Structure formats: C-alpha cells, structure tokens
Amino acid sequence: MLKSFVLQMARRGFLASSMRETRRQKCSECFKEVYQWKNKDNRPTEHCEINVAEEAKRANLSLETIYHLENLSLVDFSSGAAIARLASAIRYADRLKDIDVSGVEPLFSLLENETLPLREDEITEGQQKEDVIRNAKVTFEDFYVAPPGNIALEQDKKYDSFLNNESPLNAGQQKELSSVELKKVRRQA
C-alpha cells in the first residue's frame, strides 16, 4: 500500500497522487469522452441514458426479430445495452438504402468476368474414411454421431422488459472480471 503510494507520487507528481483516481475515457454507449471515477473493480460506470425502447422502434426491431436473430446467429444478447447497440448498427446500415442504384447490376464477385472451369466426370477422390472421420470425437461404426434433430433454443428470456425500459441497461450482462479475478481464472485454466 505504501509502496504503491510512493510509486504513484514518483510517477505523477505530488498533487496528483492525493486525488482520487479518475480516468478519461469514452463512454461505450454514447461515445462521449468523460471523466469517470475509477472504481475498485475497474468497470466503467454508465453515465448516459439510453432509451432502449426508442432505439428499437427506430430500427424496426421487434421481439420476434430479436429471438429470430438469436436463433440464427447463436449470439446471446441478454442486456438492454446490447439491444440498443444492435439497433444503432441496424440504423447505420440502413443508410445504404438512401443510395439510388436503379439500373446498376450488382457486383457479386470480383470473378464475374471469369468462366467456371468444368471437370471431367471421373472418380478421383474418396475411399479416405479414416481421414474423414478422424476429427470426430464420437463415432459409431464409421458413422458420425450427432444429437437427434435440431434442438430449438429456449425463448424464456425477458427481452420485453428491456424493450419497455423497465430493466437497467446492463442487467443480465456478464460482469467484467477485474484483473485479480482474471489472474485467478488464468491460473485455473
């Protein structure tokens, strides 16, 4: 404790070391630069107010769409801040619709002037069963083993509370680990 105080004094000068530590950083939600108190667990405090419901409405983001996106991408949104970020990303991409592209053929690939080369119909590969199933952890009599059918994701999360601005922004978000906790996790792994 004394050692760190002395080091601080040496590094930043006498006056600065007596002030409670602050830091200047961008708020991750509204991107403004603010001074924030550095708290013990190093988590940035929220300073701005985001209206999740309004952001979602402006981006035409409904509850069904959020569940649908989760199913497709297997990304867990889990917090109001994440939904607000998604909504702002959608609105950013929507600006593409303002461009007039009538009469322009879309460029789908830089290979569009090439011709697809064709192959003669002959058996040149195969019979490499060992190589093919080598990476599978579980096999059964030369078959891959997979769970039965498609298991639908559970949809019991309360996203409507975020969309109605009832829950705080960061509720549900996984707590960022402090440096001490990070070291513990790394040692265990």
Place this chain on the structure above:
Amino acid sequence: MILCLQIARQCRRYLHTYPLLQGTRNRPPKGQKSDAQAEPKQQTDGWSGVIGLEIHAQIKSKSKLFSGSGTEFSAPSNTQVSLFDCATPGTLPVLNRRCVEAAVKTAFALNCTINPVSLFDRKHYFYADLPTGYQITQRYKPIAASGWMEYVQVVNKQPHKHIVNIEQIQLEQDSGKSIHNPQDNNSLIDLNRAGIGLMEIITKPDFTSGEQAAAFVRELVLILKVLHVCDVRMFEGSLRVDANISVHRKGEPLGVRSEVKNLASMKFISKAIDYEISRQVKILEKGEKVVNETRGFDLKTGRTYPMRDKEILQDYRYMPEPNLPPLRLFNSENSQIVPQGQVDIAVVKKELPELPSVKRTRYLEEFKLFPIHAAMIVADERLSSLFDAAVPMAKNSTPQNVSTLIMNGLVGILNTANLSESAEEIPVKPKDFALLTDMLSEEKVPRSIVLNILQDLVKDGSGSTDVAKVIEDNKWYQINDEAELGALCDRVIAEDSESLEAIKAGRMKAFNALMAKVKTLSKDLANMKLTKGIMEKKLEIKATKD
C-alpha cells in the same frame, strides 16, 4: 462505399443482354389448354386446391457435383467422401461437366429457356447432415427457366391432356443421410450422399389435385429415364418430390401454403396431396388459419404430420457463392467459339433422344396403334426399341400386329421370366420378332407355337437360335387346308360318340370337348377358327358363341 458504387457503375454487366438460348422452338400449342372437363369435382363447397411441386432428381454421374468422390448407392458408410464433402477448411468446389450436360438435356426436354450465364448461391441452414452449414444451389439465376410440359391424366378411362409450366431447373448439392437412432437418442450421419448433384425442377402451382400431380410425375420420370439423366428409383431416393399445397375459393387470393416433404412414390403423392387439401379445408371451414409449416406423410395412417425439426421458419440467408465464377454455356450454332472443356449446347441438342411425347404421337398418327399400346410401349425403352426395329422388318404385317404381339404375348412372357430391370435389351432379336409376327399374321404358324418360341428365346437369351430353321425342323406349320381339317374333324366325330350324343341332346359344352380333341390330334397345329366352322357344318348346328 462511394468507391464501390463507382466501380459498380463502370462494371455494368448487362446479363440480360446476352442472347437467350432457346430450349426448343416449340411453344405450347395455341388454344390447347387443359381440358376443362378433366378438372376434378370440387372437393368441398367451392374450395379448390393449388399445388406446386419441387422435384429433386439425382443426376446419374460417376462422380459428385463439386468433388471427385463416387456416387454409388449403398457403399460402405463414409467411404465415398472426399475432404471437400466433409467441409474441411481450405477445400474448394469444382463443377462436374456431366451434371451441366444433364441439366441442359432436361431443359431441352422441358422446353425451357436456357440461361447462357447462371450463378451459384449459398443456402444456409443448420442440420447435422449438412457439414458446411450451407448448400450450394442456384436460387436466383438458375441454369434454365420458364418451361412447360404436356402430360396426360386418365380420368374414367379417358385421357385428358394438361400443360404444366415449369418455373426453373437448377443444379444443387444433395445432403448426407442421417439415420435416426431413438434408443441411444442420437443420429448417425453418413456423408456418402452429401455432394451428389441434384436437379431441382420447380413447377408453377398449376395442379389442382393429387391425381394430376401423380400423372405429371409419371411422365417426368419417363422423360428423365429416356434421357439417361437419372435412374429414377424413387425408393432408393434418386427422385424425391415435395409438394406445396394451399386451398382457396375461386376468385379469392391464394391461401397459406404448407409443404409436404419426401413423397416417395406416385401413390404417396396423390394420397398425401388429397389428404392435405381436405385437412386445410376442414381448418378453414372451422374459421381457423392454416399454418405455414413443413409436414411429412405417413402411408400407414394416410395422414400428414408436422415435422418437429422444421417448426422454426427458416431464413436461408441466400448469398452468392464466392468460390464459383459464373457458369457460361456456349452455342456453336450461334458461331460462338466453345473454349476447351466447356459445354456446347448445340452438341447436347444433337444428341437428344426422341422424347416420349413425340414418340407417342408418332405411334398414334403414323402407325395408328391403339392408344393403350402406344402408351405402354413408349413407357419401356427396350420395348420401343424392339418395336422400332421390328416394324420395318415385318414386311407382311401391319405395325398394329407387331404391337399386339408385344403387348399380348411378349410382355407376359417377360414378366414371368422375371427379367431384371437393368437388362439393357430384350433377348429377342428384332429380326426374329419380325419373322414371328409375319408368320402369325400370315397364319403360317399357330399362335400358341409362336408364344412357345418366344418363351424359349427369352429363356435362352443368347439370340443365336435360327427361328425359321427351328420351325422348319419341327414342322410347326399351321394346318389351313380345309380338306385336311375336315378329315381331322371326321376322325374325332367317329371316335368320340359320347360328345356327339351330348350335343344332339342339346348340351353345347360338349362342342368344346370336340374342338379340344381336334387340337390335340393335330398337335396344336390346326387353325381353330376354320376348324370351328367346319365342325359346325358337319354337325349341322348353328354357330354358338362360346
């Protein structure tokens, strides 16, 4: 982003200005619409079904669509899988030329417009039998589009012609096979089938009943077999049919459709579609709404059931396949230079065999065959090749005689002989068949002898028998001489007094006994028609129709 737009404007590729390659010059015959009287009776109170089909036909090629592994059915599991098929990172697809030729042939047969430039897309969905997580298909710019096909539906023994419009034909990959293992609660995945080329033929929703759909599929199966593009074994999975079914009242907008997948035979198709139509009508009459879902069909109960895995509405996130440049087709008839190894449409067109509908018309108009004979001979390629070869050789018979002998004689013999379906030819040479037909129509050899000879030829299989010599050696000539027949009749009458008395008493059945006796006495060589007349004259009885 602005830079991209500038590049896009400079690189204008007017795909639509490439000259369209016409499939055939034929357009649907003007004024010939589906026969109105063939429309089935409205099932319930003005509801009519609207059905569209998606047919997946496995292309008969030695290797897969994008990789070089083999395509045999029932190979040991996971032995026909290359590193590309199991989605190893770093592997790339290379298109098989035979599959492109197969698709072009089918496009010609279905009167489609062939796109000279076609693109591949990725269709994303998660399932264990799709290792890459996407299927390479051609959703937006397929190899052929806008075709039509004529087919015949038999209603109350009357044939009715219908025309169905084909939306598009596209090339796509097949997925692997998953074997569900309920006892261990898992699925076993075999990737032998993953990557085999499929042709997906999508029809416009022009069908109104299951029978029509089944009739169409029957005709399509015949076309694919004749083109040698697909060995249509529906139960092995070479041809799979999915139906999109909805109902509506005439004049109202189309209803919500549901999809019934994996219909594996004609019977399944017609039953499943009819059940689904009645199910949807029941729901709508209750006032409820039809759900857009994927269903399967269970033949045992005759009902469709919702498939649990496909409950979630799929968003396929189509995107252009970045690893494949456009597929270009060339036509040397338009004086285009065909690069080495590319497909020339003109060559494919020249090598097209005669299509079943053309052949049927030829048989009906040129040879004047009975419609049922024409249909059945055209349905089997081997019979039609035998017929085509034998007709010019049979100098003294009409084509009808040839077809009658095939239908009423040869087919029965082939069925009992259990000739395997994969046999290329019938073991009866056209020359021999023509000779037998001639002999039969000239009444030189009796019919039973002809059938015996055919049976021996089929059993023998070598085709080395000299039929004329065999007939000569055995002296199997029909007795047509009236005097000789008369003598035989007299002999029989003299010998068999019992039957004579029976006939005099009025029991006509004894007449048959006398005829049978003549037949055996002459070793089956007597001309029974003439014999009947002679016998009747001798017994002085009126002609009775037995």
